[in-house]
Amino acid sequence: MADSILIIHCAEGAKKALARMSEEGHKLPPQFKTFELPCTGSVNEVLLMENLQNGSAGVVVLGCQKENCKHMDGNLRAERKVARVKKLLSEAGVEGKFVEMIFTAPDEGKRLHNTLLEFSQAAEAKGKRK
Amino acid sequence: MNSTRSIVAVLCDHQCSPNGPVQASQLQKRLSESTSIDKLIVLQKACQDQEKKLKNIAGQKVLFAGCPYLEESGFYTRAAENLGLGPGEMLVTDVKSSIFDLYESSETIEDNLVGRLESLGRLLADSVAVKEPPVKLKRNVLIFGSGLSGLKAALELSGEKLSVDLVETEDQPVAPGCLAGGLNAPGQIEELTEQARGSEHVAIFPYRQMGPIQTVEKGFTVSFDGAQQREYGAVIYAPERIEAPAEEVGAWNLTRLYSRIMEGHSIKGRIVFILDREGETAPEVVRDVLTAAKAIKERSHAEIWILLKQVRVALPGLQELYDLAREMGIIFVKYQALHLKNDFGDFQIDGQDPQTGAAFQINKPDRVILPGRSGLSQAAVQVANSLGLRLYNDTYTQPYSLWRLANESNHPGVLVCGSARGNMDASGVAEDAASVVLALKQRLRGEGIIPVEHLASVDKDKCAYCLTCLRVCPYGAMVKNVEDRVAQVITTACQGCGVCASECPAEAITLRNLSQESVLAGMHKLLFSSI
Numbered sequence: 001m002a003d004s005i006l007i008i009h010c011a012e013g014a015k016k017a018l019a020r021m022s023e024e025g026h027k028l029p030p031q032f033k034t035f036e037l038p039c040t041g042s043v044n045e046v047l048l049m050e051n052l053q054n055g056s057a058g059v060v061v062l063g064c065q066k067e068n069c070k071h072m073d074g075n076l077r078a079e080r081k082v083a084r085v086k087k088l089l090s091e092a093g094v095e096g097k098f099v100e101m102i103f104t105a106p107d108e109g110k111r112l113h114n115t116l117l118e119f120s121q122a123a124e125a126k127g128k129r130k
Numbered sequence: 131m132n133s134t135r136s137i138v139a140v141l142c143d144h145q146c147s148p149n150g151p152v153q154a155s156q157l158q159k160r161l162s163e164s165t166s167i168d169k170l171i172v173l174q175k176a177c178q179d180q181e182k183k184l185k186n187i188a189g190q191k192v193l194f195a196g197c198p199y200l201e202e203s204g205f206y207t208r209a210a211e212n213l214g215l216g217p218g219e220m221l222v223t224d225v226k227s228s229i230f231d232l233y234e235s236s237e238t239i240e241d242n243l244v245g246r247l248e249s250l251g252r253l254l255a256d257s258v259a260v261k262e263p264p265v266k267l268k269r270n271v272l273i274f275g276s277g278l279s280g281l282k283a284a285l286e287l288s289g290e291k292l293s294v295d296l297v298e299t300e301d302q303p304v305a306p307g308c309l310a311g312g313l314n315a316p317g318q319i320e321e322l323t324e325q326a327r328g329s330e331h332v333a334i335f336p337y338r339q340m341g342p343i344q345t346v347e348k349g350f351t352v353s354f355d356g357a358q359q360r361e362y363g364a365v366i367y368a369p370e371r372i373e374a375p376a377e378e379v380g381a382w383n384l385t386r387l388y389s390r391i392m393e394g395h396s397i398k399g400r401i402v403f404i405l406d407r408e409g410e411t412a413p414e415v416v417r418d419v420l421t422a423a424k425a426i427k428e429r430s431h432a433e434i435w436i437l438l439k440q441v442r443v444a445l446p447g448l449q450e451l452y453d454l455a456r457e458m459g460i461i462f463v464k465y466q467a468l469h470l471k472n473d474f475g476d477f478q479i480d481g482q483d484p485q486t487g488a489a490f491q492i493n494k495p496d497r498v499i500l501p502g503r504s505g506l507s508q509a510a511v512q513v514a515n516s517l518g519l520r521l522y523n524d525t526y527t528q529p530y531s532l533w534r535l536a537n538e539s540n541h542p543g544v545l546v547c548g549s550a551r552g553n554m555d556a557s558g559v560a561e562d563a564a565s566v567v568l569a570l571k572q573r574l575r576g577e578g579i580i581p582v583e584h585l586a587s588v589d590k591d592k593c594a595y596c597l598t599c600l601r602v603c604p605y606g607a608m609v610k611n612v613e614d615r616v617a618q619v620i621t622t623a624c625q626g627c628g629v630c631a632s633e634c635p636a637e638a639i640t641l642r643n644l645s646q647e648s649v650l651a652g653m654h655k656l657l658f659s660s661i
Binding site: 044047072074 | 605650653654656
């Protein structure tokens with residue numbers, strides 16, 4: 001649980017991207033857990049903080065591409081909130097935890113896989129340095 | 131899920147952690163007053179061989195709270211195995227890993243922890259999703275409006291052996307049939323009316339006999355001509371769209387032109403349509419104009435001018451109509467400023483080209499067509515008000531830009547169909563009538579209608595009337611309730627994206643089947659499953 005990474009994704013483009021990723025045969029390491037919300041716009045700071053507090057190493061918010069959100073600007077709202085949480089974390093001096101926002105198109109299975117793997121590798125490296 | 135089982139909170143008295151500010155004894159005192167937790171057990175150092183003690187609580191729902199070390203040592207997994215707990219019967223929370231511990235006093239942490247435990251306890255108690263109870267309704271349907279949509283819906287419903295009462299509006303549009311049905315589907319209205327009159331399940335009443343609509347417990351009642359009240363399980367609101375008369379003397383509006391074409395008059399000479407005169411003409415009206423122009427060209431050798439400020443192709447099929455009109459030799463002229471001289475029907479048009487600035491003139495056109503503002507008749511507005519339907523500019527039951535809304539209105543049992551939802555052509559109306567019939571059948575079967583899975587709702591006591599939700603809602607589904615000073619959800623417009631719930635500063639908005647607590651608990655379960 002300590003090094004688990006939570007992916008909060010929307011039920012539209014990001015869900016399709018994840019499905020596409022597994023269809024293409026790219027498997028995520030077991031520490032990745034996915035959680036679905038109707039839109040990334042419904043993410044708030046409490047959700048992100050609570051997850052970090054509950055022991056996950058990081059939270060990745062996975063939304064549709066910019067200007068492609070079904071609910072108009074839900075992904076941009078999520079981006080703002082992620083930025084706010086990032087700022088809070090850096091102000092509090094918290095190390096070894098990260099929050100990130102990724103925008104993905106439904107057909108970018110491989111790119112998404114690579115990006116997510118980079119995250120987990122970076123988190124692992126941080127953990128070792130500690 | 132068996133809800134009769136009691137909820138046991140197990141708290142580890144984690145004195146072993148170096149700066150543990152939360153005293154288990156204090157927590158115990160406060161949690162014993164909590165209503166959502168039935169029993170509280172405090173373990174001294176749960177990490178050290180306490181599973182025997184837990185065997186007493188096998189078969190209950192358990193809520194664990196302990197230091198992060200408990201997870202690392204695998205205590206929860208062992209406990210879940212020993213007690214035979216499934217994923218929905220056990221929740222875990224961490225009392226010590228708050229990243230804000232440094233900044234908060236121990237009382238705040240204690241408050242937080244008690245709050246969290248209580249909310250998780252409530253979640254364990256009833257994690258069953260909300261379902262609307264099935265409704266048994268009268269198998270009678272009232273349809274207001276005898277246009278294309280109303281007639282189509284009535285005939286389809288009578289095929290389902292539902293008895294239908296159709297209300298004919300008195301102030302019908304001048305054209306035989308509504309604007310949508312008139313030229314798009316010639317003769318269809320008459321054919322359908324005949325069929326409806328012949329059907330034994332359909333009764334037709336004129337609007338002037340109709341009394342006020344009253345809402346009763348399971349439907350609606352109306353009396354016709356002072357006779358006995360008739361009961362209905364549902365009302366379909368399908369009024370026809372009517373057009374205001376042309377403002378200039380001697381000019382025609384579209385309805386008049388349509389009726390002339392339908393009556394078989396041939397329209398000859400120089401005919402000028404003027405669009406965008408007062409603001410932008412809606413693209414649907416442009417489609418009506420193009421359809422009419424095409425119909426005139428097909429029937430006679432008229433010279434047709436269409437004056438407009440901007441070409442709009444926003445509606446599906448409009449581009450094809452434009453291309454077809456160009457092929458047929460209809461002249462499109464863009465204008466910047468337009469002056470209409472009217473000497474009792476003798477027109478002279480002075481215009482200016484927007485690009486070159488050159489002036490142009492059209493002398494003595496034989497006919498000037500000025501499309502009027504289209505909307506609902508007074509009777510239709512009255513009925514909408516008595517049904518509790520919200521109208522936008524007395525025209526549509528939905529905001530102009532929203533096309534994907536359901537037929538079901540905010541008011542249970544009232545369905546909206548056809549032109550009242552927005553401007554449609556004949557095929558659009560037919561589709562709409564079919565979807566209304568489907569929705570109604572579903573409703574009468576007792577399945578109830580659930581517009582979206584995660585419908586937003588506002589807690590009136592918490593709402594601060596700051597109107598943040600009105601600003602952030604992408605669908606305009608939030609409105610002001612001025613009397614109660616709270617925000618209100620238009621349930622048919624809500625798409626359940628949850629933006630309002632996450633932005634609401636007072637946390638007054640919750641989503642159905644997706645409260646903040648359940649989301650947090652779901653994430654909890656997810657993280658817990660990895661141990």
